[in-house]
Amino acid sequence: MLKGSCLCGAVRFVAEGPLKLMACCHCVQCRKASGAEFASNATVKACGFQLLAGESALKEYESSPGNFRVFCHECGSPLYARSASHPAYVRLRLGCLDTEFDERPLCHIFVSEKPNWSKVSDDLPTFDTVPEKTG
Numbered sequence: 001m002l003k004g005s006c007l008c009g010a011v012r013f014v015a016e017g018p019l020k021l022m023a024c025c026h027c028v029q030c031r032k033a034s035g036a037e038f039a040s041n042a043t044v045k046a047c048g049f050q051l052l053a054g055e056s057a058l059k060e061y062e063s064s065p066g067n068f069r070v071f072c073h074e075c076g077s078p079l080y081a082r083s084a085s086h087p088a089y090v091r092l093r094l095g096c097l098d099t100e101f102d103e104r105p106l107c108h109i110f111v112s113e114k115p116n117w118s119k120v121s122d123d124l125p126t127f128d129t130v131p132e133k134t135g
């Protein structure tokens, strides 16, 4: 079982592994939402995702139609994203996980949106946008 929480600790959740489609996302939205060079995201089944605390601290931002980025409104931590068109899954922001896991990133996505100061420094496959069913 994976455990996660936000920076201030108001929001706590558990999610069932395995982590699927783990990727480093360089898209502008993920960069701005995380404040980081890229975001590390992976998909889990929504039915295995359970909020333990902090439901009232959650806020959603609809960053593109039907796609909601969910974060803690107290501390701003990005937690997960959900899509109205794929309600069976949530896409975790892996930086908020407190437990370690064995899955590793499969690829870099949206490298076409990477700024010039950022460099992919591993041998994973890179995609200008997104391969089928990763996001």
Ligand SMILES: [Zn+2]
Pocket (backbone or CB within 6 Å): 006, 007, 008, 009, 010, 011, 057, 072, 073, 074, 075, 076, 077
């Ligand atoms: Zn928080």
Ligand SMILES: [Zn+2]
Pocket (backbone or CB within 6 Å): 025, 026, 027, 028, 029, 030, 031, 039, 110, 135
């Ligand atoms: Zn992204």
